[in-house]
Amino acid sequence: MRTQVGIIGAGPSGLLLSQLLHLQGIDSVVLERRSADYVLGRIRAGVLEQGMVDMLRAAGCSERMDREGLVHDGFEICFGENRQRIDLKKHTGTSVMVYGQTELTKDLMDAREAAGAAVVYEAEDVQILDLDTDTPRLIYQKDGTEHEVVCDYIAGCDGFHGISRRAMPESVLKEHERVYPFGWLGILSETKPVADELIYVNHWRGFALCSMRSMTRSRYYIQCAFDENLEEWTDDRFWDELRVRLPGEAAESIEMGPSIEKSIAPLRSFVAEPMRHGRLFLAGDAAHIVPPTGAKGLNLAASDIYFLSNALTGFYADGRTDLMDSYSEKCLNRIWKAERFSWWMTTVLHRFPEQNSFDRGIQLAELEYLTTSEPAQASFAENYVGLPFE
């Protein structure tokens, strides 16, 4: 098979890129290791920045999101007896959209299918070959046969554990990492969310977050040990621990019910640079990871795809190579700021095992300052709704 852009991974990054390229008349083939059902079974992000919402509209995939997504103008931060609303709308003039990654991925899959796109699921053992030539190739196994895709360019959209990043020469790639000494235990339940907006909680027993997917489906998280055994967390134990960490009113009014999904996510900050080597471009989680506290992972994937789709369109439409040349730098500029914000939010909201009374004092001072200073809230809100794509 011959294509212009070979895309590895059918997560949000790969599917959005393939859809945006299609709208510009650029051909692509997407190779995904898992089945479509498996991809849709992963419960992940829930908060979309305005920039990502605009991209989904531009991609022609926003109809259901515009109908079912929940626009949130603010959220709450709680610590000790304090409960403070951060007014996103007042400080930034914009909002965020609460719409699940699962739904968004489904919308992108449907759009790709409707356009008759080449998306190959259960493509095993994908390998990148001839990266140092003008026609790099992807080979993969499917149904016991080897297949080949000859490409002009390759987009590595295959997440943190994918193969693309590892295809970059070791002498070129620099990796920066921080692993946090805890994880998030999350559940999804068919219950009414405890509040209309998200609630982030710093509690001495550990962080908690009340989120949602709709007005009848809740998503809750609690900080747990990084090596926690999921089997030991019955629904009852989860609800008990969550309620201990929530402010009194919320703990009393929360609707509980059986979990329909329960999982543990490790927390990590990671950046790989550069994000381009020759004809290979990395995008999304393949190049960077943020802890979920700032709700930035999916949104960063979208901004990478914004820069990458513009760069490829510039090349195919006008023969420009400058946008491809500046791709890595442009992405990384925005990524490091989101890394800073996510690291900061994680640091002030979680309980660290080695935390001493000085560390706790600083943490409380950060939260006290944030919740009493308008300029601090304005800066926080600016980062939460997402910095501009520039």
Ligand code: RFL
């Ligand atoms: P994905 O979604 O990991 O997709 C990569 C795809 O590549 C496939 N793949 C391969 N395919 C072919 N060959 C190979 N060798 C392959 N190796 C892997 C995989 O099967 C997969 O389908 O990466 P992508 O597209 O870059 O998207 C990134 C986002 O998924 C991620 O950043 C977010 O989910 C992070 N995140 C959040 N982000 C937000 O912006 N807002 C949030 O509220 C938010 N909440 C979260 C989150 C992530 C979480 N977890 C579980 C880590 C909450 C959680 C709990």
Ligand code: PHB
């Ligand atoms: C979610 O709804 O899954 C979610 C919301 C906000 C975050 C992280 C995850 O900061």
